[in-house]
Structure formats: structure tokens, C-alpha cells
Amino acid sequence: MSQTRADEIGGRDLKTAHQDLHSEQGAVRGEHPGRSRNPVIKVVDLAWLEFEKPDLSRAETFARDFGFQIAARTERELWLRGTFSGPPCMVIRKGRASRFIGPAFRAAERTDLDRLAGATGTSVRESDVPGGGAAVGLLDPSGLPVRVVHGGETLPALPEQKPLLLNFGTEHGRRNATQRPPREPSRIQRLGHLVLETRVFARALDWYLDTLGMIVSDFLFLDGQRERGPTMAFLRCDQGSLAVDHHTLAMHLGPGTGYVHSAYQVTDLDSIAAGGEYLKERGYQRSWGIGRHIQGSQLFDYWRDPDHFMLEHFADGDLFSCDVEPGWAPMSASGLAQWGPPATRDFLGVNPSPAKVREVLRALRGDNELDPARLLGLMKAMNS
CATH class of the missing domain: 3.10.180.10 (2,3-Dihydroxybiphenyl 1,2-Dioxygenase, domain 1)
Known part of the structure; x- marks a missing residue:
């Protein structure tokens, strides 16, 4: 490595916008x-992840123990959600073997799907998930299926696990009370x-x-x-x-x-x-x-x-x-x-x-x- 290159890596030529944050x-x-x-579009978040598993009952037992709530369950599909308002965060479909199918990302606007479909030579289709909406199906360079979705049902919020009130140094927010977090699943x-x-x-x-x-x-x-x-x-x-x-x-x-x-x-x-x-x-x-x-x-x-x-x-x-x-x-x-x-x-x-x-x-x-x-x-x- 040249001395110039070493000096750059050492910090003399770093982007000032970085600011060591x-x-x-x-x-x-x-x-x-x-x-x-x-970029073609700017997705705003992950929507959900898709899996296949042969035993949905076993998958549901773990899901509850891990802290998911059940959004929907049929003979062929299991939809899992968190407590926040929004879409379900995971779908598990019945399949012959356990495998990850791919992620779904959320588009900001319905027009983003049209622009994405036009740029990638795909099409906008109705989403085959509970609550409807529209989706564009893609493949990333690794061959992984990636969906971009918009619309569909927004699930209402559920009761939260409240954060514990903590005492810090001279800041005593908790008095005449003990800490006894229950031994229960983490609430996703x-x-x-x-x-x-x-x-x-x-x-x-x-x-x-x-x-x-x-x-x-x-x-x-x-x-x-x-x-x-x-x-x-x-x-x-x-x-x-x-x-x-x-x-x-x-x-x-x-x-x-x-x-x-x-x-x-x-x-x-x-x-x-x-x-x-x-x-x-x-x-x-x-x-x-x-x-x-x-x-x-x-x-x-x-x-x-x-x-x-x-x-x-x-x-x-x-x-x-x-x-x-x-x-x-x-x-x-x-x-x-x-x-x-x-x-x-x-x-x-x-x-x-x-x-x-x-x-x-x-x-x-x-x-x-x-x-x-x-x-x-x-x-x-x-x-x-």
C-alpha cells in the first residue's frame, strides 16, 4: 500500500460530513x-418476511413463545404480527421443507409500484395476502424473490409491555416499589x-x-x-x-x-x-x-x-x-x-x-x- 493511500485511510482525507458520528x-x-x-423508488420499510414450513402447529408454538401475536391462521398459512399498528410481520405457509422465501418491502405511494414495474419490466398485481393491496415481484442479483407492496390492511395496535421505571443516580423515578418483571414471552x-x-x-x-x-x-x-x-x-x-x-x-x-x-x-x-x-x-x-x-x-x-x-x-x-x-x-x-x-x-x-x-x-x-x-x-x- 502506498504512503498516500495509508495516510488517507489514517484519516487525513475522510469525508468531513461523516463527523465521527x-x-x-x-x-x-x-x-x-x-x-x-x-434510485428508481425509495422504499420506506420492511413489510413482512415469507417462509415455508411443514409443521404450522410447531411454528405457531414457537411464535407464541418468542413473543409474536397471531394475526391469522388457516390450514395452509400462519400470519404473525407485533403489537404496533401496521401489517403483519411474517407469513409462514405450509410447504414440504423449511425454507425462507423472501422479504416484502413497503412502498411510500401506489405510483411507486408503477414506476418500479416500468423500470424492471415487471407488472403490478393484486397482492395475494390478507387485506389486499398491490405488489411488484422482483428477483435480486442473488436470485432471492423480493416483493414491494402498497396498500392492504393496517392492523390495530395491541397492548404493550410497558418499559420498567428505572432509578438512575440521583434521579429516583421509582419509590416504595420493587422491580419484578414477569417471566413471560417478550412481546414483539x-x-x-x-x-x-x-x-x-x-x-x-x-x-x-x-x-x-x-x-x-x-x-x-x-x-x-x-x-x-x-x-x-x-x-x-x-x-x-x-x-x-x-x-x-x-x-x-x-x-x-x-x-x-x-x-x-x-x-x-x-x-x-x-x-x-x-x-x-x-x-x-x-x-x-x-x-x-x-x-x-x-x-x-x-x-x-x-x-x-x-x-x-x-x-x-x-x-x-x-x-x-x-x-x-x-x-x-x-x-x-x-x-x-x-x-x-x-x-x-x-x-x-x-x-x-x-x-x-x-x-x-x-x-x-x-x-x-x-x-x-x-x-x-x-x-x-
Whole structure:
């Protein structure tokens, strides 16, 4: 690396708009800007996630234990919701095997669907979900089905788990009263974000920026490979001056394709902890937690459902408006949390298995962005 390049990375040529708001480093001149100059549309949020599973009764039992409410149930479909007003946050359809189908994003206006359909050579159709509405069906560069929806039924709000009243230093809001959070499921408020793995990270990143108008909050890069570009991005929706979740979608380069985990907001740390004890008592597997993230700052706790999908309880995440520039940081397992237990091999997805070896070999032989140097860099990051 040249001295000029090293000086730039050291901070002498960082974008001043970054202002160290959320990361020690900003972009170096010429690096990915983290947003599109002229996106087709700007989605405003995730609407819901779609899955298939063979046993809806088992899926419903876990859903209730994890803290979802049941929005609708038929012989073939299970719709899950949070307590906030809005659409359901997950649909599980009966299928032969357990698999993730894809996400649905919410468009701001009905005309956005027409513009999106025209730009992508698709069509606007009636949505095949309870409550109706319209939808455009797309495929991202990884081959994942992505829907963009508008309209449809808005579910009314449900009773909340109230945050505990806390005493801080000389601020004593709670007097003559004890803290006894009940041992019960964390009450899900809403769907927060989705994390995906892809072998075509750069293409997928640009697609979500150019097509759906998302913008990057933080980039991660591999040690010694920053000049090759990032290998993970945390993307938020662009709602102008309105501050929104640090990430609604996160993606990282890897040998696999598709779902990594999804995250659901709950009230506070006590909701996360008491709900975690409830899940543990019922024999579910904690993947990683409890801790606090760096990128996004969320309090987190990760669990596996009976079909081995990873789901996260989170609270107290960062909110960014459109004027916050992307942060840049090296990718590492130890850099995933400010405090908490070390990231587990299960969470990192590095448990060895014949299926994992086959996945890596297929990726290295394919037409994608994962080459031996990238793979070795990822392995080093997940062990650092």
C-alpha cells in the first residue's frame, strides 16, 4: 500500500460530513458512496418476511413463545404480527421443507409500484395476502424473490409491555416499589431488520441502492483488503430528515445465499432478558447473547427456532436521518459487540459440516465474488 493511500485511510482525507458520528472511520476518496444518485423508488420499510414450513402447529408454538401475536391462521398459512399498528410481520405457509422465501418491502405511494414495474419490466398485481393491496415481484442479483407492496390492511395496535421505571443516580423515578418483571414471552413490537448472505455482494448492494433507494449506514471490510471494497453493509431506508432504523437490511459476502437472521423489536433490556429466560426454560437454543452491538448499538439476544432459523430480540437501536454518511470499520467477530459474551460459532455460521464444505466448494467454482483471498479473509475475520 502506498504512503498516500495509508495516510488517507489514517484519516487525513475522510469525508468531513461523516463527523465521527458512529464510526472511527469514514470513506476514503473514491470509495463506494453508499447510496444511489437516482434510485428508481425509495422504499420506506420492511413489510413482512415469507417462509415455508411443514409443521404450522410447531411454528405457531414457537411464535407464541418468542413473543409474536397471531394475526391469522388457516390450514395452509400462519400470519404473525407485533403489537404496533401496521401489517403483519411474517407469513409462514405450509410447504414440504423449511425454507425462507423472501422479504416484502413497503412502498411510500401506489405510483411507486408503477414506476418500479416500468423500470424492471415487471407488472403490478393484486397482492395475494390478507387485506389486499398491490405488489411488484422482483428477483435480486442473488436470485432471492423480493416483493414491494402498497396498500392492504393496517392492523390495530395491541397492548404493550410497558418499559420498567428505572432509578438512575440521583434521579429516583421509582419509590416504595420493587422491580419484578414477569417471566413471560417478550412481546414483539415490530419487524426490525433482515440479514442476508450473498456470493455477489457488490452487485446485490448496488441493486438495493439503485432499485429500492436504500442507503448505507455502515460498511465493513476485510483486514488488508479495503482496496477491494466492503464485504458487509448495513442499509437503512431513506426517509429524508426522518430518523429511521440504522439498518433495515444487512448483507455480507459469503459462500451461502439467503437468510441469515431476522430481528424483532421489544420494549427494553428486561423484556429481552425475561423473555430469554422463558425461552430457555422451554428448551429453545440460544445462539448468542445478551449483548450490545457496535453497528446499530442494539441490545440483542439471538435464538434458533425448531427449524433452525435464527431470530433476534432487540431494543434501543440507533436512528439515522439521510444526512449521516456511511461509517467504515474492519470486519471481525470481536467487533460485532461492545459488550456481552464472545460471538458463538453457531451465530457466525462457522460450525464445520459436510454441507458447509460443499457450499464453499460450489462458491469457489462459481461465477461470483468469492475467491480464495476473500474466503481466507472472511475466515480470519470470523476468528479475530
